[in-house]
Amino acid sequence: MxxxxxxxxxxxxxxxxxxxxxxxxxxxxxxxxxxxxxxxxxxxxxxxxxxxxSAAARALRLKQSGMIAMLLEDGADLSQERMREGWEPLHGMFLYGATNRARELGYYVTPVLTRQGTAEMEAIRLVREGRADALICSTELMPEAQLERLQRIARTEKVPIALLQENRKRDFICGVAAADEDGGDQAAAHLAALGHRRVAIMTVKPSWPGPVRRRAGFEAAAARLGLSVEVWQAEHYTVEAVRQRTAPELLREDRPTAVFAVNDVIAVALIQLAIELRLDVPNDLSVLGFNDLDVAAYVRPALTTLRTPGAAMGARAVEVLVDAISGKPLASTALLPVEFVPRESTGPTSRA
Incomplete structure (x- = not known):
């Protein structure tokens, strides 16, 4: 033989x-x-x-697993239909970019779906069981105390961590975020240039880091530009919650002439509701979103929005973590630019 x-x-x-x-x-x-x-x-x-x-040989030689765990926090109740509660639409983009870049660098990314508020405990388990050389976390806005505990895990276990959508600086943790504040600024400037003076921002109670910063950037720019801003805040990131919150506002005679929604899902829900109420978008109401999800180009009217570099963020998180695993200093933050995408859902105001 x-x-x-x-x-x-x-x-x-x-x-x-x-x-x-x-x-x-x-x-x-x-x-x-x-x-x-x-x-x-x-x-x-x-x-x-x-x-x-040979991944196995490298793992034995370096005492590394060759794996990067990606914790994706999902606020959905599994007893309900998927996507109805809390699922972050950028998760798929982050995962796509991270897995492709990791493969190029000789690593693998393992997605781990976590329940709301459990990412910290899941991170501890993965690190202490030696299941990952580094962690990427896409979670809701962490309280300071929780972020500090995560920092201690990274420091004591010598496992680098990248937080997506975060720009708060912490030793041993890298924040990888889009320039959300700048995107909010661009949104306000766009509406002001079209002649809008009374605008609204459609948001949800503070939960995800990106939308919180988008709102901050929009409000700061609106104040600088002399815009009057109303805040419409829904309870959840769901179409039904958005409809319930905005229906009374859209029926007002003195409603704002434009709305900036902190993500595209909210913006599309708002457009559909406006059409049902026989409002013309954008003549009666301009609507501007954020993220540039696939649906943004196909809804009618097509959605004016700002493009979040989701895949690039996932790839960048992998790059900084692989550098840290190899002994290079961990970057504190990585900020990626957003891109304004003009379409048909915004236009000059027809009302004073």
Whole structure:
């Protein structure tokens, strides 16, 4: 019986490419990319030998799992229909960007769905059981005490943590966020440029970090621009909660001429309700959203919004964590720009 061919090793790749084994290792983990002929020889050697990195070998050598756990907090009640309560629509974008970038850097991302308020305890369990080399958390706005406990976990266990949508600075924790305040500022400036003077912001009781900062940016810019702002706050991030809160406002003769919604789901619910009440969007009411979810381009009228770089945020979180795992200093914050996307749901006001 023929013996099975032994799989190629890093040493085999290094010998064929004429480089050091450390150079091969650094290339495979994304810490360093050779240039010129060295890169060409290295890629050719990997291809010729059919080399595939061994996650198990790396884990034993470095005492690492090769896994990054991604905690996704979901406020939904599992007894109800999925997506009706609390599910953060950006979770999918974050996960897509994180998993793709992690694979490129030789890691895997494991999604962990957590219940509301349980992310801290789940993080402790994952770290102490050695199930992850680093953590990414997409959670509701953490109280300061909870954030401090999470910081202690990162420090004592030497496991770096990236918090998505957060920009509060903490040692051993990196906040990876979109420029939500700037997005709110752009929204207010857009409505002011269209002649709107009485506007509303449609939000939900403070829960997710991004919408909280969007509102702050919008209100600060509105004050600077001389806009009169009403705050419409629903109890939950659900279509029904938004409809209940806004129906009385839309029926008012003196209603605002434009509404800035802190996410696209709220904005779409608002547009549909306005149409049902025989209001013309945008002639009777301009509506502006945030995130640029897929639905934004297909609702009618198409939604003017601000694009959150969700996939890029997930990828960036992985990058800073892999750097930290390899011994580099953990960045305190990473702020990614948002992009204004003009469509058909906003226009010049027809009312004074």
């Amino acid at each position: 023929d013996k099975k061919t032994k799989p190629p090793t890093i040493a085999d790749v290094a010998a064929l490419a004429g480089v050091s084994a450390q150079t091969v290792s650094n290339f495979l983990t994304g810490r360093f990319k050779p240039r010129g002929q060295n890169l060409q020889r290295l890629e050719a050697a990997i291809s010729e030998l059919g080399y595939r990195p």
